[in-house]
Amino acid sequence: MLVLSFQDVKDYQDYISRLNLMPRLLDQTIIQMKKGMADKLMPPRFILEKVGEQANGIATQKPGESPFAQPFKNFPKSIAEADQTRLREQGIAANRDGVLPAYARFAEFVRKDYAPQGRTEAGVWSLPDGAAYYAFLVKESTTADLTPDQIHQLGLAQVKEIEARMKEVAAKLGYKDLKSFNAAIAADPKLHAHSRKQILDLYTKYIDQMYPKLPQLFGRMPKAKVEVMQVEEFREKEATAASYVQGASDGSRPGHVMVNTGDFEKRSLLDIETTAYHEGVPGHHMQIAIGQEMPELPPFRQNEYFTAFTEGWALYSERLLAKKRAFFRIPTATTATFRTTCCAPFAWLSTPACTPSVGRVNKWSIFSTTIRPRMR
DSSP: TTOOOOSHHHHHHOOOHHHHHHHHHHHHHHHHHHHHHHOOOBBBBBHHHHHHHHHHHHTOOOTTTTTGGGGTTTOOEEEEEEEEHHHHHHHHHHIIIIHHHHHHHHHHHIIIGGGGGGGOOOOOGSSHHHHHHHHHHHHHHOOOOOOHHHHHHHHHHHHHHHHHHHEEEEEEESSSSSHHHHHHHHHHHHGGGGHHHHHHHHHHHHHHHGGGGGGGGOOOOOSEEEEEEEGGGGGGTTTEEEEEOOOOSSSOEEEEEEETTGGGGBBBBBBHHHHHHHHHHHHHHHHHHHHHHTTOOOOOHSSSOOOOHHHHHHHHHHHHHHHEEEESSHHHHHHHHHHHHHHHHHTTTGGGGGGGGHTTTTOOOOOOSSEEEEEO
């Protein structure tokens, strides 16, 4: 909800209309999930158990305190008091009479009927035609004519190369191995956050300082801006450290880097610079916004998402900045770049999950769920 526009009465009326349609959305989702049960196309049980808990956490909140009621707590001064009162009453009523009861039905269905039928083997190979389905997902995500085993080998080689570079940095700083180096980083209070605001300020600082330097590196700039925003507290426990939410195709809403500030004292400051560039500019925001701003492309191509390209561009951006030596000037920051770069080959190493011979000992896999639609 935070990334939506709430500037005038129409924005609030549109939002209330969405709230009134949410019961239909959740009920129709249950119908589709029942079809998946009948076809034995189920996500892993341990994930579904968490979904039931999350849905119930929303369903049991007070109508005026639920995440969906947050926009009605603060209105722009341009909206008249009478309109504020009316919109607030309508929004809370939509939560009380529609959204929260629908979430309660959804949570009960997931906990009592759906989650117990979740598969016990995490690997996609355990689904009907699982190996073929996994190969399709690999092709869809990478667009490459490579088998899962070939991508697995590529991942092994990449991890080996990256870890060697990390060991070089550790040795230069006087550590005999990565284990002792990482332990020292984890124990250093200077490398951990002291407040939520400090984390947000650093993300904003790194993205803002990058914008004027983009023309030195690239020939085409995005018109759309990107804003740093704090992840809502109700989903901090499940959210990643940071993620990108693309803006509206027509430019009416900027892109957002959503930053998790929960348990801030446990969060390392080491990864913030590289993650800010990865999620913001010149990473995800720059690439996705430019795609949206190409009028010669049809809408589906402006908004299409291919994992290998989108994540590949963001990782390329990190490495490019490291090579320019104008960024990541301290060795520990360079190590953070290596660590985030390692995420891609670690994902490639999930591919054995589709192979029965090794998948049963590998807990990683590509998961397929119907719970959260991707926001456009």
